[in-house]
Amino acid sequence: MNALVVAGVLIVLLGISYQTGWSKSRNLVTADGVKVHSRPQYHGSFTAIWAMIPALVILLLWAWFGGGITHNYTVSQIPQDILVSLDQAGLNGALIRINALASGYGVAGETAPWEQAAGDAVRSFNFLTFAGTLILAVVAGGAGLFYARSQINARLRARNSVERVVNVLLLACSAVAILTTVGIVASLVTEALRFFTFINPIDFFFGTVWAPNNAGGDNHGSYGLLPLLSGTLMITAIAMIVAVPVGLLSAIYLSQYAPKSFRAVAKPLIEILAGIPTIVFGFFALVTVGPFLRDFGNAIGLQISATSALTAGIVMGIMIIPFVSSLSDDIMNQVPRTLRDGAYGLGATQSETIRNVLLPAALPGIVGAFLLAVSRAIGETMIVVLAAGNAPILRGSPFEPVSTITVSIVNQLTGDTDFTGPQSLVGFALGLTLFVVTLCLNIFALYIVRRFREQYE
Amino acid sequence: MDMLAGKVKKTSLNVDSAMNPTDVLERPIRLTARDVTVHYGAKQALHGISIDIPDRAVTAFIGPSGCGKSTFLRCINRMNDTIEGAKVGGTIKLDGEDIYAPALDVVELRARIGMVFQKPNPFPKSIYDNVAYGPRIHGLARNKADLDEIVVSSLRKAGLFEEVKDRLQEPGTGLSGGQQQRLCIARAIAVGPEVILMDEPCSALDPIATAVIEELIDELRENYTIVIVTHSMQQAARVSQRTAFFHLGNLIEQGPTEDIFTNPVNKQTQDYIMGRIG
Known part of the structure; x- marks a missing residue:
């Protein structure tokens, strides 16, 4: 559900920003005597990129750090006296119960009042942070959009900027394959080295049994x-x-x-x-x-x-x-x-x-x-x-x-x-x-x- | 029709040769084609070609791209056999012998009619092995000394020996384009052919390499019957004694080169030579 909302907001932002850049660019054509550097599609893409990148950066930051923040908040909702009585496994169990209550799936067995309270608090916290992040993303995207729009003029080299971004995108995609390989090899090597702390490499490579x-x-x-x-x-x-x-x-x-x-x-x-x-x-x-x-x-x-x-x-x-x-x-x-x-x-x-x-x-x-x-x-x-x-x-x-x-x-x-x-x-x-x-x-x-x-x- | 080698026979085709006593058709005729047609699948590429090709002279086929000149050339040593869906009709005789007769061995035929291709195509082997390839598969040399002799004399005849004598074991693909093409000519000569077909042999070469090959063709004419397909009318004029003009799969006009270039009878030939078609 949340993912759908985010995707919907991003698509709307994309459409609006592209359209804004495109129509502003179309109006440039009437400017007297000056040749427009880039085609309207490039101005549209230029604006869309400026709007999407800040929005995506904010969403990514939340995806990265949001989990930790939510975790800390949830822990803080557990009353102090109960918290000290829990060991690591107990804490994990309590967190799972609270999150289940917060998301509305319900839990097995009786719920303690503090669990219910923490669950409600976490639910409203989740909603607030989600809405807050989304609004922040839209605001940042809007700011990017208006900045890009103000930059559009006949001599703006929108095509070059867009193509540079596409270049970076292509590079990022090939980096995924390379980094995966490097990661797998690195993990193989480190784990194999751990193995060799138990077994002598000579016994391994030349052993016959x-x-x-x-x-x-x-x-x-x-x-x-x-x-x-x-x-x-x-x-x-x-x-x-x-x-x-x-x-x-x-x-x-x-x-x-x-x-x-x-x-x-x-x-x-x-x-x-x-x-x-x-x-x-x-x-x-x-x-x-x-x-x-x-x-x-x-x-x-x-x-x-x-x-x-x-x-x-x-x-x-x-x-x-x-x-x-x-x-x-x-x-x-x-x-x-x-x-x-x-x-x-x-x-x-x-x-x-x-x-x-x-x-x-x-x-x-x-x-x-x-x-x-x-x-x-x-x-x-x-x-x-x-x-x-x-x-x-x-x-x-x-x-x-x-x-x-x-x-x-x-x-x-x-x-x-x-x-x-x-x-x-x-x-x-x-x-x-x-x-x-x-x-x-x-x-x-x-x-x-x-x-x-x-x-x- | 009696077309045996050694007998001079004029055909009704060659009206102009009667008027021109220096025409090479006075010489024995090696190849006779009558009503040759070629179909590639449903498409007809040649419409009844009839031509005589004289001994020890250069006959040039000219015409715009797709006119059928290369197709006809490939009929003469039955290279069209290797193309799926190609069908050849009519008769082609070499020294009076039908080359499309069922009893004829195509391998022997190709040993008698050598071919040089548009793009130099040396095998990815050494210069020596390139030239020795034909003699080896046909068993022309009894021993190593024999083979050496064939290779050296073929390279000499192709005018390449002096340039490569110190590197016969190096790959043939390492030579320059013009040298590669002369290597291919040496390779063809090594089999001891009577006729050499050349399919636009200079189209992939620079002007200097072209001039060397043209000179070579002029020398080879003393010993071989040569048929050359060319895009370049100047080349046809320079190297050939007889010229045939092809257009849209038809043989429009043929005759002594000088006549074709100075006094063409047919309007289409005239247009092509003036640069109006093609």
Whole structure:
């Protein structure tokens, strides 16, 4: 309700200020001999910006500090003798009851008279501060509006000012993405450092045993990364062995041989494969592929576990086929037609042209596509949770259950966690490791893609 | 019609050649096109082109953009095959042999009819590998020394060898535009073609590089049959012995270059040469 009122007031303010600036600007046109610098729309936007910014600043300030002020006021409404008798949890409970009374939702059980009184007081305080803030915002906005209106004349460079504001707005939006990344990395790093106060980094990065003691106590257990890393890399390698040939060859067929009509149907279908949720791939692995591999292994005398690195790797490979094929297809289509014509013109056959000219020219881009697929495979969780067997043991055989970094993060962080011991903090260290590995791969991929761009210019 | 190489045969098309004893059509005819049509899907791009192209001479195709001159050029080595939806009708014969005959191997045909494109398009390989590419896929060299010989002599014929002899292993894409285009010419020559098709070979080059290529074309004429498509009438006048004027998918007029430029018969040709259309 309050949000709606605020939004309504802001929209009205926006409309009025824009209209004011616009109509004042229209009247300038009659001024004799002087050319008006900016179009009326810019004068309108100029006025609107001047009106909106002070109003928004006041609303934001209240949003920032209002909570604290209200909290202090609410606490002050609790009688002194009761306040001293409350501990932290009791105080929080009392505040929740008072706020519930104030907002009119009501509370369970009897209300003490002081609670009712405090609730009424807080309700009127809330209303007053809300109305006060809103009025203040409108007044400030109005002041901005009149100031801007008084500034409007034929030579005012409204267009330049408006575009500067738009520039700042665009910058702010890109800053959101950057700051989020920085924040996440910073929190990963600090939490990982806390983890390393419990566990020696050497034991973590080079340990071969993964056996966290989740019961707590002084014995933390051992946190060796290597079993998880080897499981991750093994599954990723199997996935790439599946996805690279299938994806690349299908891309070659689609971009070079397929008739247009087939391509128009096949390409979207392959891309739908990328839209299947990974959890669905996960139970496809668990229910179909795993048992099939086990039976197949039995038939040829191989001991293959139903949940194993092989199962997870194969299904993950199928999952990333569209990444490889779709990206490679786009890259091959970007190879200039003149280059292919050059080979045809020399009497090269189609397959010679593809092998000798098209693939070498597209190779860096294709490698970039592979690396993006690898990043995707390394970070994949749901398929391995279901199909890899969750056995964090250092093993060389792909036919046995393994575990991965992502699965271990899930295991350590699900359920009740308090982030005070290494049992849960290890999640951040693992997350950081994963982040660094995929980041390196992405940087490598970007580097390759950039070289690709300069290839034939 | 007997159009075998080595036999001189005048056709009714070439009235002016009879009046002009120095016309290169006195020479053997290599290529004969009769009623060639091209459709791209439902759109007809060429309406019955008939032309004879003489041996060891430069024939220029001129005309405004979209007139079909490049389309016709691409019919001669069947490059239109690579474009989906393109359909070619009529007959084109190279030394009397129908190049659209089902039994003809298009790969062999393109080895005999080389092509140089509008934009220089060296492969992203070394200068050496660019030139060696054709001989390699066609198995023209028995050993490394043979291949070296082909590469060097092709680069020489294209007038590029002196400039690149010390950096044959550097990428061909690192050369200047004019050098790249001469590299493409060397690449075409290396396969040992009889005919070289050039599709506006100088349109992406500066005037100096253009002059070098034009000089080169004049030299190559002694050994190859050359067909060049050009936007520039001055270029056609400078390098060609015969000129054909295309307009809206029709072949309007053809004849010795000098006649076309000084004394065009057709009104449209006249207008184009005077700069009134195109």
